[in-house]
Amino acid sequence: MAATMTVGQVAEAAGLSRRAVRLYEERGLLPPARRTPAGYRLYDQNDIDTLTFIRRARALDLSLDDIGAILTLRRAGTAPCTAVRNLLDTRIAEIDRAITDLQALRATLTATRQATADPSATPEPAGGVCPLIDR
Incomplete structure (x- = not known):
């Protein structure tokens, strides 16, 4: 298939930015594009499929x-497909x-907040920064 699309055209067709296309080419995920005599990259349908x-x-x-790694395979x-699975x-x-870590953090935050629900029970710190966290 003839390489006839510019970076902007192939980016739009694949739903990406021009910058992403260039990055993926630079990282080796996309084979190096053919170039026009003026240095413009040219792409084809295979490139769109890969992108x-x-x-x-x-x-x-x-x-x-x-x-x-998937593309190399x-x-x-x-x-x-086995590697993808x-x-x-x-x-x-x-x-x-x-998710487990976030649920544990949420439980800790909730317990800390509930323990300090009454603002009058937590005087302004004489030392330290904030008793809500310091204790």
Whole structure:
């Protein structure tokens, strides 16, 4: 397929910014674009497909390194779906840990706030910064 689209056109077609397209090319996620004699990058439908994949993978919060590994597998002729499932499982576990940590923090904050619900029970500090946190 002939490379006929400029960076702006391919960015719009993939739902990305021009800057993102250049970044993904710089990071090796997108093969280097052909150039016109004037130095303008030229792209084709395969590039749009790759960029669309990258955008969707980023929406799932996959890292650029993870996306690069997936693309490397695919370009080597290997179906990357097993690797993708493993990455998704890892990401789900990370999110579950973050949720647990946030719930524990919320419980601590709520308990601290409830223990100091009456402003008259907490005099202004004579020393320290704020008794609400200092204790």
